[in-house]
Structures are given as C-alpha cells and as structure tokens.
Amino acid sequence: MQPDYNNFLTGVITPPTTMGTDLSATGSTQRTGPHAHGGCIAPDLSAIVEQSEDAIVSSSLDGTILSWNRGAVKVYGYTPEEVLGQSVAMLFPPDRLDELEQLLGELRQGRAVVQPHSERIRKDGLLIQVSVSLSPLKDNSGQLIGVSAICRDISGLVRTTLEIETINAELHRLSGQLLRLQDEERRRIARELHDGPVQEIAALQLTLDSLCGLQELRASTEAVRLLHRSAKLASECSRGLRTLSYLLHPPMLDELGLATALQMFVDGFVQRTGIQVRLQLPDGLGRLGPDVELALFRIAQESLANAYRHSESKEVEIRAHLEPERLVMEVEDRGKGMKIPDPSDMEGVRLGVGIPGMQERARQLGGEFEIQSERGRTTVRVRLPLCR
Numbered sequence: 278m279q280p281d282y283n284n285f286l287t288g289v290i291t292p293p294t295t296m297g298t299d300l301s302a303t304g305s306t307q308r309t310g311p312h313a314h315g316g317c318i319a320p321d322l323s324a325i326v327e328q329s330e331d332a333i334v335s336s337s338l339d340g341t342i343l344s345w346n347r348g349a350v351k352v353y354g355y356t357p358e359e360v361l362g363q364s365v366a367m368l369f370p371p372d373r374l375d376e377l378e379q380l381l382g383e384l385r386q387g388r389a390v391v392q393p394h395s396e397r398i399r400k401d402g403l404l405i406q407v408s409v410s411l412s413p414l415k416d417n418s419g420q421l422i423g424v425s426a427i428c429r430d431i432s433g434l435v436r437t438t439l440e441i442e443t444i445n446a447e448l449h450r451l452s453g454q455l456l457r458l459q460d461e462e463r464r465r466i467a468r469e470l471h472d473g474p475v476q477e478i479a480a481l482q483l484t485l486d487s488l489c490g491l492q493e494l495r496a497s498t499e500a501v502r503l504l505h506r507s508a509k510l511a512s513e514c515s516r517g518l519r520t521l522s523y524l525l526h527p528p529m530l531d532e533l534g535l536a537t538a539l540q541m542f543v544d545g546f547v548q549r550t551g552i553q554v555r556l557q558l559p560d561g562l563g564r565l566g567p568d569v570e571l572a573l574f575r576i577a578q579e580s581l582a583n584a585y586r587h588s589e590s591k592e593v594e595i596r597a598h599l600e601p602e603r604l605v606m607e608v609e610d611r612g613k614g615m616k617i618p619d620p621s622d623m624e625g626v627r628l629g630v631g632i633p634g635m636q637e638r639a640r641q642l643g644g645e646f647e648i649q650s651e652r653g654r655t656t657v658r659v660r661l662p663l664c665r
C-alpha cells in the first residue's frame with residue numbers, strides 16, 4: 278500500500294515549542310501512534326523526520342516550503358515560522374537559482390535527484406556545503422503533490438577534504454623536490470668519485486706496475502709479492518669505486534640514453550648476481566628526455582634490486598613498448614611473489630623506500646605505476662607520458 282504522503286507533507290510543520298524528544302508529541306501529524314509489529318514498537322514516520330539531524334523539508338511543486346523539521350532549523354538557522362509559505366529559493370545562493378529551476382523541473386517529471394555536493398545559504402548569510410537528496414511526493418492515486426528534500430550539512434567534511442588535498446599536494450611537491458635533490462646529490466657524488474679517487478687509484482696502479490718492473494726490487498721476492506698484492510688491491514678498489522660511481526649515476530644515461538645505460542647496467546647486474554636478465558626495448562628507441570630516462574632507469578634498477586633481494590627468482594625480464602604518446606615498461610621476475618599492500622589494512626606490512634619511490638617517480642611525471650604479483654611471478658609496470 279502507498280504511504281500517505283499527505284500526512285508527511287502537512288504533519289511535520291512543527292512549531293519550535295513542540296520540538297523535543299517526545300516522539301508522541303511531535304507536531305500536528307495525523308498519526309496512528311507507535312505501531313506494534315510483532316511485539317516491537319515502531320515510531321511513526323513523522324517522529325523519525327522530526328528527530329533527524331538532517332534537514333528534511335517538503336515543498337509544493339512550485340517550491341513553496343510546507344514543512345521544516347528540527348534538523349532544518351539546525352542546518353539553516355531559520356525557525357519554521359520564518360520559512361513556511363516562503364519559496365525554497367531563499368535557501369539558494371543567487372548564482373544557483375538556475376539549479377533550483379532545473380531541480381524542480383526534474384521533480385515535476387517525477388524524477389528523484391541526488392546532489393552529492395551543492396551549496397545553500399543559511400539565515401546568517403553563511404554559505405554551507407550540502408549533500409541533497411530530492412524526491413517527488415505522490416498521493417495515493419499516484420498524483421504528484423510535492424517534493425521532499427533531505428539535506429546534510431557537509432561543510433566540515435568538505436573543509437577537511439580540501440585541507441587533506443592541500444596537504445597531499447604539498448607532500449607530493451616535497452617528495453618530488455626530495456627525489457630531484459637525491460638525484461642531483463647522487464650525480465654529484467658519482468662525478469666526484471670518478472674524477473677524484475678513481476683517477477688517483479688509476480695513477481697509484483700505474484706507479485705500482487712500474488715498481489713491480491724495477492730491476493732493483495727483483496732481488497727481494499717478498500717486496501715483489503707485496504707489490505703485486507698492492508697492485509691487485511688497488512685494482513679491486515678501483516673497480517669497486519667505478520661500480521659505486523656508476524650505480525649512483527651512470528654517465529651513459531646522460532650521454533647515450535636509456536637503452537645503452539640500461540644494457541650496461543643489466544650486464545653488471547648479471548655479473549654481480551648470477552640472475553639472468555632479458556632486456557627487450559623497442560628498436561630505435563631514441564632519446565626520451567632526461568627526466569623520463571632517469572625515472573625509467575631508477576625504476577628498472579630498484580625492480581632488479583628487489584628481484585635479487587626478495588623474489589628468489591633466477592630470471593628477470595625487462596620489456597618496454599611504445600604506445601601513442603607514452604612508454605610502458607615492465608620488469609617481471611619468476612619468484613615467490615609478494616603481498617600487495619592494501620592501503621586500508623597496512624598492519625604488519627613492511628614498508629620500504631623502494632616501492633613508494635618508484636610510485637612517486639611515475640606520479641611526478643604524470644605516469645602510472647602498478648605491481649601485479651602472484652606466486653611465481655611479480656610484475657612491476659610503469660606507464661610514462663612522452664613529450665618528444
């Protein structure tokens with residue numbers, strides 16, 4: 278059976294003096310009183326409306342306010358006496374009056390409207406952010422007789438959301454700055470290592486080699502043995518420093534681009550770890566811009582490091598392909614897989630710097646980053662826009 282909305286329309290016009298918590302005393306609603314259903318007491322509809330914290334307002338189809346609950350007094354600041362018989366237009370900011378016409382138009386067609394976010398004006402002139410649900414009201418014969426609006430003040434929520442968005446934007450700006458500073462610092466240390474200690478050790482090696490060849494020293498086998506040992510240590514030290522300098526920032530990346538730098542890096546990685554790496558880049562990839570190349574290089578570097586440290590995989594594939602306006606790179610291992618952290622349940626999840634760092638690099642360049650993982654396979658995928 279259709280509910281009798283006539284009761285609803287007229288019943289919740291409640292003078293402030295009768296507003297209270299006594300459910301049986303709410304206004305002039307023509308009520309049947311609390312209904313007994315299988316032994317439970319069910320409060321009637323008008324009492325629920327009256328007690329609601331949300332503004333619940335009914336109007337005629339032309340927008341004349343017919344009922345105004347306690348929540349409406351709280352949200353808008355007007356008493357029922359001040360609004361009953363007035364147009365709902367008084368609640369709309371002037372630049373939203375067109376919106377009111379549109380809403381009434383929809384409702385007159387019998388269509389409900391939900392506005393997740395809109396604005397209204399309070400009695401004190403304050404603009405409030407609201408979420409509104411509007412429904413056409415029909416009588417028993419199905420005839421449209423008015424409109425009901427349930428309106429929640431979400432100003433606090435909107436303010437908090439804006440504050441969070443501002444903080445997030447600032448965080449992203451700072452982490453971008455941090456990444457850039459880190460890259461610059463790595464580049465500087467790599468250059469200083471290469472130009473300083475690496476060159477000096479090369480000179481030391483030459484000196485030691487010359488010493489090893491000196492006729493005068495040949496008589497002492499101990500001296501020759503020590504010299505050879507020193508030359509070997511100098512050579513190992515030189516190799517270690519060159520690798521460190523290269524890992525900090527491969528000069529090839531700036532000079533020859535991603536394909537060459539990545540190939541050299543992969544060769545060194547295979548030698549150091551024994552993991553087999555297949556590198557498949559598009560033919561004639563060309564230069565992609567320093568920021569994109571550095572981001573892709575760092576993401577490949579971190580993904581390989583993760584595969585080595587965590588996956589137990591003996592093989593990794595790095596592949597990339599071009600799509601219109603963007604490049605997609607995937608690094609896939611055949612290891613034990615990983616649990617992808619669920620942002621809503623981070624308990625017990627070990628957070629490293631590597632994955633958030635890769636994510637942030639992609640974000641800073643307007644790209645996307647994702648990890649897919651299952652037992653036997655982990656794929657790191659990054660999509661970066663190209664502006665070549």
Ligand SMILES: Nc1ncnc2c1ncn2[C@@H]1O[C@H](COP(=O)(O)OP(=O)(O)OP(=O)(O)O)[C@@H](O)[C@H]1O
Pocket residue numbers: 583584586587588610612613614615627628629630631632633655
């Ligand atoms: N390829 C992978 N296979 C299995 N587990 C992985 C893989 N990559 C990452 N993980 C898991 O995800 C965790 C987080 O990785 P992340 O790179 O963020 O940090 P990390 O490698 O532990 O430390 P770091 O800050 O030095 O990178 C790792 O500790 C590991 O448990």
Ligand SMILES: [Mg+2]
Pocket residue numbers: 579582583629630631632
């Ligand atoms: Mg890592």
